[in-house]
Amino acid sequence: MPGIIERYRERLPFAPGDPVVSLQEGSTPLVLAERLSEKAGLEVWLKLEGANPTGSFKDRGMTCAVSAAVREGARAVICASTGNTAASAAAYSAKAGLRGAVIVPEGKIATGKLAQALMHGARVVALRGNFDEALKLVREVVSRHPISLVNSVNEYRIEGQKTAAFEIAEALAGELDALCIPVGNAGNITAYWKGFREAGLEPRMLGFQAAGAAPLVHGRPVEHPETIASAIRIGNPARWEEAMDAMTSSGGAVRAVTDAEILAAYRLLAASEGVFCEPASAASVAGLLVHGAGEDVHRVVCVLTGHGLKDPQTALEHAGAVVPCDPELAAIERAVLE
Ligand code: AN7
Numbered sequence: 001m002p003g004i005i006e007r008y009r010e011r012l013p014f015a016p017g018d019p020v021v022s023l024q025e026g027s028t029p030l031v032l033a034e035r036l037s038e039k040a041g042l043e044v045w046l047k048l049e050g051a052n053p054t055g056s057f058k059d060r061g062m063t064c065a066v067s068a069a070v071r072e073g074a075r076a077v078i079c080a081s082t083g084n085t086a087a088s089a090a091a092y093s094a095k096a097g098l099r100g101a102v103i104v105p106e107g108k109i110a111t112g113k114l115a116q117a118l119m120h121g122a123r124v125v126a127l128r129g130n131f132d133e134a135l136k137l138v139r140e141v142v143s144r145h146p147i148s149l150v151n152s153v154n155e156y157r158i159e160g161q162k163t164a165a166f167e168i169a170e171a172l173a174g175e176l177d178a179l180c181i182p183v184g185n186a187g188n189i190t191a192y193w194k195g196f197r198e199a200g201l202e203p204r205m206l207g208f209q210a211a212g213a214a215p216l217v218h219g220r221p222v223e224h225p226e227t228i229a230s231a232i233r234i235g236n237p238a239r240w241e242e243a244m245d246a247m248t249s250s251g252g253a254v255r256a257v258t259d260a261e262i263l264a265a266y267r268l269l270a271a272s273e274g275v276f277c278e279p280a281s282a283a284s285v286a287g288l289l290v291h292g293a294g295e296d297v298h299r300v301v302c303v304l305t306g307h308g309l310k311d312p313q314t315a316l317e318h319a320g321a322v323v324p325c326d327p328e329l330a331a332i333e334r335a336v337l338e
Helices: 034-040 058-071 084-096 111-119 131-144 155-161 163-171 187-198 240-249 259-273 279-291 312-318 329-337
Strands: 030-032 043-048 076-080 099-105 123-127 178-182 204-210 253-257 299-304
Touching: 030 163, 034 043, 034 259, 034 279, 043 163, 043 279, 058 076, 058 084, 058 155, 076 084, 076 131, 084 099, 084 111, 099 111, 099 131, 111 123, 111 312, 123 131, 155 163, 155 187, 163 187, 178 187, 178 279, 187 204, 187 240, 204 240, 204 279, 240 253, 253 259, 253 279, 259 279, 259 312, 279 299
Parallel strands: 043 299, 076 099, 099 123, 178 204, 178 299, 204 253
Antiparallel strands: 030 043
């Protein structure tokens, strides 16, 4: 499959002949979740965005943001990030031959994401502050220096990410009642809503935030957001109004899920659906199980935004233990069969 710019060029702000920086992102699996469907009492599909080249949905937006940066003659890109945007920006800027700088909250990003950003050769800056402070600072940096900002305040990010909605609309032949999606900085829910409307669909948009980082639920910014789902540890989303518009105009809602509910969904997905996502992604399924999808909803898609391998530490802390064993047949039999 080609990348999303090639696949959907006529619905994206790119002309034939424009430079394209792609790692063949998009075209991710949409998997029917049989056990989850039974549990929820409706048909549940999982959009596996962890299957993108850097392991998250950010690649859809990043191919567009970095391609546009190259078209504009930029030499460097920058972003604030809870981890996945950093990994994606680092990879696409490496592919493009641009310099990349990523500002992350110190000690608060998952190990895999940190490894990615460093391996791709980005300048990784650990800010003694949170994501919201990092975003505010990078906006000031780009107002003073010729560096391209690739956070989802960049319209190209939204354009690229809307293609996930196109893929879902095509795969389900336009039959979809609701979408469950985790909400952090609120770019992705904004993008899906744009994509669905362009595809002629209006599913109920159900956004879920972690209870300790739920500004949209409370209707005011959270100064010190906290959650195990580090990707969505965000207290003042940049796309606040657009996200609220998506939810209200689709008859949807924004709700909170606790860390315990997120972890329960995280384990359930891995153990009974064979799908390992990161904790933030599991907020979509936690939300569906805890709050339901409302009346007259028969078919729902939960967006699993990032791969579980991004955050091995959280996985190991919440999974079963390994079984030690001596190198003898009897011991192996005991270890395997008991
Ligand atoms: C796995 O990487 O904000 O509501 O800086 O990594 O569009 O912000 C990540 C967000 C959901 C929330 N799931 O999406 C970043 C960053 C995962 C994420 C979200 C993020 P938005």
